[in-house]
Amino acid sequence: MKQTTQPAAYTATQNACKLCTPLGASLVFKGIENAVPLLHGSQGCSTYIRRYLISHFKEPADIACSNFAEETAIFGGGANLKIALENIRLQYAPEMVGIATTCLSETIGDDVPMFIREYREMCRDQEIPPLVHVSTPSYQGTHMEGFHGAVKATVETLATGEKAEVPGINLFPGMLSPADLRHLKEILADFDSPFMLLPDYSQTLDGALWTEYQRIPPGGTPVAEIRQAGGARASIEFGRVLASQKESAGRFLEKRFGVVNHGVGIPIGITETDRFFEALETITGRPTPDKYLEERGRLADSYVDGHKYVIEARAGVYGEEDLVVGLVAFLSEIGVIPALCATGGNSRRFRDRIAEIIPDHERKGVTIMDNADFVEIEAAAEKIRPDFFIGHSKGYTLARRLDIPLIRVGFPVHDRIGGARILHIGYRGAQSLFDRIANTLIEKRQDTSSWGYTYM
Amino acid sequence: MSNIPILKERESQIYRKGQSGEFKMTCGKHSLAGSVSQRACVFCGSRVVLYPIADALHLIHGPIGCAAYTWDIRGALSSGPALHRMSFSTDLRENDVIFGGEKKLYKALSELIDAYGPKAAFVYSTCIVGIIGDDVAAVCRKAAKEKDIPVLPVHSEGFKGTKKDGYQAACNALFELVGQGNTEDIGPYSINILGEFNIGGEAWIIRNYYERMGVKVVSVMTGDGRVDEVRRSHGASLNVVQCSGAMTFLAEMMKEKYGIPYIRASYFGLEDMSKALYDVAGHFGDNPDIMARTREMVRDEINRIYPELQKIKQGVQGKKAAIYVGGAFKAFSLIKALRYLGMDVVLAGSQTGNDADYDMLREMCDDGTVILDDANPLELSKYIIEKKADLFIGGVKERPIAYKMGIGFCDHNHERKTPLAGYIGMLNFAEEVYASVVSPVWRFAPARSLGRTEAAS
Numbered sequence: 001m002k003q004t005t006q007p008a009a010y011t012a013t014q015n016a017c018k019l020c021t022p023l024g025a026s027l028v029f030k031g032i033e034n035a036v037p038l039l040h041g042s043q044g045c046s047t048y049i050r051r052y053l054i055s056h057f058k059e060p061a062d063i064a065c066s067n068f069a070e071e072t073a074i075f076g077g078g079a080n081l082k083i084a085l086e087n088i089r090l091q092y093a094p095e096m097v098g099i100a101t102t103c104l105s106e107t108i109g110d111d112v113p114m115f116i117r118e119y120r121e122m123c124r125d126q127e128i129p130p131l132v133h134v135s136t137p138s139y140q141g142t143h144m145e146g147f148h149g150a151v152k153a154t155v156e157t158l159a160t161g162e163k164a165e166v167p168g169i170n171l172f173p174g175m176l177s178p179a180d181l182r183h184l185k186e187i188l189a190d191f192d193s194p195f196m197l198l199p200d201y202s203q204t205l206d207g208a209l210w211t212e213y214q215r216i217p218p219g220g221t222p223v224a225e226i227r228q229a230g231g232a233r234a235s236i237e238f239g240r241v242l243a244s245q246k247e248s249a250g251r252f253l254e255k256r257f258g259v260v261n262h263g264v265g266i267p268i269g270i271t272e273t274d275r276f277f278e279a280l281e282t283i284t285g286r287p288t289p290d291k292y293l294e295e296r297g298r299l300a301d302s303y304v305d306g307h308k309y310v311i312e313a314r315a316g317v318y319g320e321e322d323l324v325v326g327l328v329a330f331l332s333e334i335g336v337i338p339a340l341c342a343t344g345g346n347s348r349r350f351r352d353r354i355a356e357i358i359p360d361h362e363r364k365g366v367t368i369m370d371n372a373d374f375v376e377i378e379a380a381a382e383k384i385r386p387d388f389f390i391g392h393s394k395g396y397t398l399a400r401r402l403d404i405p406l407i408r409v410g411f412p413v414h415d416r417i418g419g420a421r422i423l424h425i426g427y428r429g430a431q432s433l434f435d436r437i438a439n440t441l442i443e444k445r446q447d448t449s450s451w452g453y454t455y456m
Numbered sequence: 457m458s459n460i461p462i463l464k465e466r467e468s469q470i471y472r473k474g475q476s477g478e479f480k481m482t483c484g485k486h487s488l489a490g491s492v493s494q495r496a497c498v499f500c501g502s503r504v505v506l507y508p509i510a511d512a513l514h515l516i517h518g519p520i521g522c523a524a525y526t527w528d529i530r531g532a533l534s535s536g537p538a539l540h541r542m543s544f545s546t547d548l549r550e551n552d553v554i555f556g557g558e559k560k561l562y563k564a565l566s567e568l569i570d571a572y573g574p575k576a577a578f579v580y581s582t583c584i585v586g587i588i589g590d591d592v593a594a595v596c597r598k599a600a601k602e603k604d605i606p607v608l609p610v611h612s613e614g615f616k617g618t619k620k621d622g623y624q625a626a627c628n629a630l631f632e633l634v635g636q637g638n639t640e641d642i643g644p645y646s647i648n649i650l651g652e653f654n655i656g657g658e659a660w661i662i663r664n665y666y667e668r669m670g671v672k673v674v675s676v677m678t679g680d681g682r683v684d685e686v687r688r689s690h691g692a693s694l695n696v697v698q699c700s701g702a703m704t705f706l707a708e709m710m711k712e713k714y715g716i717p718y719i720r721a722s723y724f725g726l727e728d729m730s731k732a733l734y735d736v737a738g739h740f741g742d743n744p745d746i747m748a749r750t751r752e753m754v755r756d757e758i759n760r761i762y763p764e765l766q767k768i769k770q771g772v773q774g775k776k777a778a779i780y781v782g783g784a785f786k787a788f789s790l791i792k793a794l795r796y797l798g799m800d801v802v803l804a805g806s807q808t809g810n811d812a813d814y815d816m817l818r819e820m821c822d823d824g825t826v827i828l829d830d831a832n833p834l835e836l837s838k839y840i841i842e843k844k845a846d847l848f849i850g851g852v853k854e855r856p857i858a859y860k861m862g863i864g865f866c867d868h869n870h871e872r873k874t875p876l877a878g879y880i881g882m883l884n885f886a887e888e889v890y891a892s893v894v895s896p897v898w899r900f901a902p903a904r905s906l907g908r909t910e911a912a913s
Contacts, residue, residue, distance in 0.1 A: 010564070011560055059860075072615065108587060209862060209903065
């Protein structure tokens with residue numbers, strides 16, 4: 001069953017499988033040390049996004065807003081943006097402010113770079129933190145475009161040719177979980193290389209309890225390190241879809257400062273993780289530490305132990321384009337058929353990336369859907385009847401209706417605790433995913449068996 | 457935490473009971489840019505009010521965000537249809553912004569009405585709709601005519617005011633429906649319940665109380681709401697308004713046009729819950745049976761939960777609570793309910809209170825209590841720490857502020873799953889307060905173990 005184009009059944013988007021661009025940008029700015037995200041638009045934009053983030057991360061997520069009023073929309077948002085910057089500086093004393101636009105400020109044609117110049121001029125006797133601007137009209141792309149746009153804008157604004165004493169590695173992971181980011185930092189430290197991970201909300205959005213109230217939660221990528229990104233040894237950027245696009249932070253650094261960019265898929269599963277470790281070996285000239293070879297060994301051993309339970313099980317995978325591509329790479333290597341691969345993204349590169357990983361997708365009857373919403377995904381899933389879904393918690397409604405188990409990964413996970421602690425990447429992440437998938441299938445068989453075996 | 461600065465422009469929205477000198481709370485104004493208000497926007501105000509109408513189509517006209525963030529955002533339980541749990545968006549893209557979104561809106565609307573057969577449709581305008589020049593009202597009129605159902609534009613552009621203006625826009629849309637239905641079978645002892653959204657099943661509890669008293673509930677607006685009920689709501693003799701910030705607009709309009717009087721009510725806490733029932737019974741004073749039944753019912757209900765409440769009180773009395781909620785009226789009830797449990801309120805604030813609300817708060821609160829309008833996370837943290845609160849009552853956005861500092865929390869907003877209204881709701885509330893306050897986990901919170909509060913166990 002091949003489906004290359006979706007039926008244009010509805011004009012409306014129903015139960016979207018995507019979020020708006022400013023959310024992605026806000027998340028990036030939350031991952032920069034002592035930075036405050038500022039949305040240039042209506043109060044609701046920041047409040048809704050905060051609410052959405054808080055329900056997943058269960059952490060404070062302050063996002064400021066220039067808070068348009070009616071006259072702002074008529075006369076332009078310059079004055080409000082400047083007041084907002086003043087107030088943020090007074091309240092938060094930030095080391096950086098990340099300014100993301102919204103549909104409103106973009107539609108009225110606000111010239112944010114000009115406002116920033118005017119603000120700098122206004123405060124020329126003061127020391128102003130860096131102000132990073134990213135254009136994120138929500139009528140263009142999804143939260144992923146907002147995310148990558150913010151990473152790129154941050155690097156473009158801050159990076160100079162300045163080199164650190166020991167040049168490190170730039171790592172642009174894309175939208176992963178705090179647990180993933182922590183794991184990446186561990187891996188890079190074990191390769192004994194300095195690194196700049198952007199963004200890094202592993203602590204800002206998954207931190208400890210506090211002794212004193214923190215205006216800005218500790219952690220995040222230091223601004224000083226981002227400044228040196230142009231002097232790094234190399235960059236690594238996760239995401240096959242991102243790698244096939246013309247613009248990204250890694251490409252910018254390559255073009256401007258000659259920092260070699262390695263585009264690899266999100267390292268989910270052995271195959272994609274091997275590529276990541278190969279890139280690290282190439283860049284650092286060091287072998288992969290034994291610790292990871294051991295993890296890889298245990299993972300492969302468990303693949304063998306569990307292969308019969310997962311073979312040719314059919315999965316429904318949905319979420320951001322690159323996450324789905326990463327999950328599909330992993331599912332394919334364990335013998336699961338990603339029978340339904342769906343995304344709300346619309347980069348027009350999704351289908352080809354899936355085809356790259358499953359060249360025989362037509363023979364396997366894989367349905368690939370981009371620009372999809374959950375009503376379309378449900379209609380497809382009803383026909384395909386996957387054995388399990390793997391994706392974020394917004395698929396729960398359809399999983400429940402179809403009585404198909406859902407394995408929660410990615411963002412958001414609004415209906416469980418621990419969303420921030422889900423590990424997807426590396427051999428360790430694959431181990432956790434593999435165990436969860438195999439056990440879901442085993443449990444289903446056990447629960448529906450009349451005998452109820454107490455051995456596997 | 458004196459190192460948390462308060463913005464100068466915000467000083468007139470923060471008051472300490474007992475402070476010297478005249479103080480007039482500044483409220484009802486647009487939030488300060490850059491201050492990280494806990495408020496949302498006009499759209500949010502409209503969306504929360506209309507959201508629970510379960511057999512209507514709710515189509516959000518704009519780019520995807522506004523629809524995505526309000527998809528199934530809260531309980532708003534329905535005993536029947538659940539169309540409101542779907543999120544519909546015209547998902548405007550760049551070309552629509554350039555060339556206008558009217559055609560797309562019309563097409564989306566027609567298809568969805570055909571597919572789902574709703575009793576009415578609400579079309580919410582988001583920020584850019586007016587700016588790109590879409591005539592939403594005209595599209596709605598056209599669709600209404602063709603599909604023969606009410607199709608109501610909700611003028612909820614996010615930036616055109618505060619959340620309160622969104623409430624008003626929602627009330628205007630509701631008012632379009634009122635008066636269209638048949639009221640023949642509605643007797644004189646009948647009410648509408650306004651401003652109860654059935655987040656955790658509260659509307660069912662309240663409705664049951666009134667019906668046991670012998671009062672017919674014509675409609676609940678909008679919890680477990682139905683279009684046809686709204687349409688015949690003008691047949692009721694009295695409007696009972698909870699969440700006054702949101703629904704007084706509608707009550708006023710119904711008073712003017714249909715001569716229906718209204719009273720304010722709150723269903724949180726024993727005192728206010730009972731008052732809400734007695735006030736209605738008193739309104740129908742020509743029927744003494746209603747009052748008699750009410751007395752009996754209130755007594756039975758209180759007796760049923762009293763022993764359990766006393767037990768809980770032992771565990772929580774003397775603890776300090778902070779309250780920050782959307783509407784001030786809810787804060788009044790919470791203060792009373794917490795006092796009933798023997799707790800002290802050290803901070804009280806709201807997103808949308810008005811002058812009269814803040815005068816009332818000032819009157820109710822003890823000396824030293826901090827009263828806040830439209831607060832932000834830094835102010836809330838500053839004062840919950842300074843006042844050594846043991847418990848914070850608020851919504852999702854306030855929760856992590858409390859937790860990080862090792863302070864218990866009770867969600868009195870969208871995320872609650874158990875009803876907190878009515879007598880049973882008071883017990884649920886007390887249980888939740890108890891569960892958070894007595895948990896042994898707080899001793900692992902450094903802010904607590906370092907003796908920030910005496911409550912460390």
